[in-house]
Amino acid sequence: MYSDNEIQEYGRSLYQRRGFGFQIKRVIKSFHDWRPEKKKCHENVLKFCAREKGCTQIRGWLYLDYGNDNEVSMALSLTRPFVEFLAHSIVQLNDGNFCDITPVEDLAGNYPFIIAVESKEKFVSHIATSHIQKLRYELSTAAISINPLTF
Secondary structure, eight states, X not given: OOOHHHHHHHHHHHHHTGGGOBOOEEOOOOBXXXXXXXXXXXXXXXXXXXXXXXXXXXXXXXXXXXXXXXXXXXXXXXXXXXXXXXXXXXXXXXXXOEEEOSOOSSOOSOOOEEEOOSOHHHHHHHHHXXXXXXXXXXTTTOOEEESOOOO
């Protein structure tokens, strides 16, 4: 389990790396006996890569910006703007391109993906041991909260 200080530091480091995020192409990938499931990105990617030679699981974070100057924050009348990072896995195909195979309905847009810089073990520990699926960074205070309810 991570201390509050370690989580705060990790969340701030994600925020500092937000400019390294890039758009991921969403694609439909399946096999005759298997289809990716919603909200199971890590499992989906592991299963896909086990069956598709030369593909690699890439762990990281989707970056959702609810800051001061965007349409979402204005539409929601947010009084305290924030950004969120959602733990996510994507596929690196054998040609070097990246794709997102997990079906998504609840995210309206295509959000930047930030590749995790820590080891696989450390990333998995963040997710499994500390149950961190989402980090929220409050823009006005630089405070980090774990798995907050959205809005």
